[in-house]
Amino acid sequence: MSDLLLLGVTGLGLGALYFLAASGLSLIYGLMGVLNFAHGAFMMAGSYAGWLTMTGLPGSLSVGARLAVAVVVALVVGALIGVVVEVVLIRPLYRHHIQQVLVTVGLSLAAVAAAQGIWGADAHPIEKPTWMSGTTQIAAARLPNDRFLFLVVALAVFLGLMALLHFTRLGLIIRAGVENRTMVEALGINVHRTFTIVFAMGGAAAALAGILYSQYAGSVSPAQGGSLLIFAFIVVVIGGMGSLVGTAVASVVVGLVQQLANYYAASGVGDLSVVMLLALVLLLRPASMKGAHA
Amino acid sequence: MSDTVTDTATPSPVLRIEDLHVRYGGSHILQGVSFDVPGRGVTALLGRNGVGKTTTLKAIIGLAPRAGRIIVDGEEIQGRGTTRIVRDGIAYVPEDREVFGGLTVDENLRLVDPDRGVDAPIVAELFPDLVQRRSQRAGTLSGGQQQMVSLARVLLRDNRLLLIDEPTKGLAPKLVTEVAEVLAEVARVTPILLVEQNLPLVRRIADTVVVLDAGKVVHRGRAADLIADVELTRELLGVSMRREGAA
Secondary structure (H helix, E strand, C coil), X not given: CHHHHHHHHHHHHHHHHHHHHHHHHHHHHHHHCCCCCCHHHHHHHHHHHHHHHHHHCCCCCCHHHHHHHHHHHHHHHHHHHHHHHHHHHHHHHCCCHHHHHHHHHHHHXXXXXXXXXXXXXXXXXXXXXXXXXXXXXXXXXXXXXXXXXXXXXXXXXXHHHHHHHHHCHHHHHHHHHHHHHHHHHHCCCXXXXXXXXXXXXXXXXXXXXXXXXXXXXXXXXXXXXXXXXXXXXXHHHHHCCCCHHHHHHHHHHHHHHHHHHHHXXXXXXXXXXXXXXXXXXXXXXXXXXXXXCC | CCCCCCCCCCCCCCEXXXXXXXXXXXXXXXXXXXXXXXXXXXXXXXXXXXXXXXXXXHHHHCCCCEEEEEXXXXXXXXCCCHHHXXXXXXXXXXXCCCCCXXXXXXXXXXXXXXXXHXXXXXXXXXXXXXXXXXXXXXXXXXXXXXXXXXXXXXXXXCCCEEEEECCCCXXXXXXXXXXXXXXXXXXXXXXXXXXXXXXXXXXXXCCEEEEEECXXXXXXXXXXXXXXXXXXXXXXXXXXXXXXXXX
């Protein structure tokens, strides 16, 4: 029973990271039809911005305080990169999907190469607050504290995004745009401004995922964003591209399946199980690839 | 085939189209279309299927790549984007309604009028049924109700011209009558360029007609004159009023 509880919480924690990585990806695809392969670069930027901030701040500050500042810096960096990428690279290529894929893949490769050139290809350890390294005993299970933090952050982001989508004008335009952005434009609404805001939100969420994933892994490395991006794509496809609720549900399922398979089958089977789950969903529900409502 | 018959010129048309061309890939859809839309009443844009009627509306609103001059109240708008054109008072009701099915009726209207939505007086006046259905998802409405949402959505703005594409397509006769009444009421205030296949409706509400064939204007004149001329109607549109029911 304690094993199951531990696996459940660690799986949910992993799912929380996947949700943070995938939510921006899902909104960007749903509204703009852009498959953003540079999303991994956004995550990497967030983790490096966090690492640089934490190492640059005075050591007299507690690790927790430096991490809090690093999260804010990562959010700002992610949002700014999102805006620049949307305005400079994506906007001239709307409705040119092949070129979008080429540009975002190119940007992703270039960003990783740049990070390797500047900071090296090796992983750099990142400090972790003492509380996050510890565990909390519930029943007979010792549950890692950092997973609780990931869950709380992901839940806050999910509720925040849902509130934004359902109780604000921006959210109304996003939901309408996910259905039919040409018609939004034909009603006299500047959908391009909404695109930029969504890219900024996606960049910030990705950067948040990046810095939290570096806490999960205990280090930052140029390849981290890419590996997280693969799972983010799987989550978005399973959840229905453009559906935030679907993305949240799929994140939880993927995180749990991965943890349970790794434990009960063999280490490494978790990744295989997730890919098989993706294949199963596409076979049974091919409409997943076509998108859904936000 | 008659060429320009009678140009019902008005001193200042709300819309003037000059030498409008639209090309999609290798297809030359509109081949130098020119006509005026008077500053009042309904102008019907007619023609057989595939002659470029919908493309003409899309070109005016900026949803189709176009060349040529589009002049609204003396201002050239062909260089402007769709959002700007709509904000400048040209409203567009597309074929097939294109309501946002996942949004409620009220949310569909609040996209255009964030403060009032379904509470705007014009909604209660022209579309009282929508007030009752304010919280219903637009995707669950009937075709006629969706058409009302589509029309109400654009009427929440002060418009200089309405472009309306086949508003009665697929509707039951009773609903066609209701739509016709709404359009006639709206046209008293705002001129309409109407794409329509339903000739009895055209006879009932249109003042002037422009007929397209193969991407070119082949006839302009009074709606009543065209529809009264059975041979010309058959020649231009392939149908005659004798075979059409009443609107």
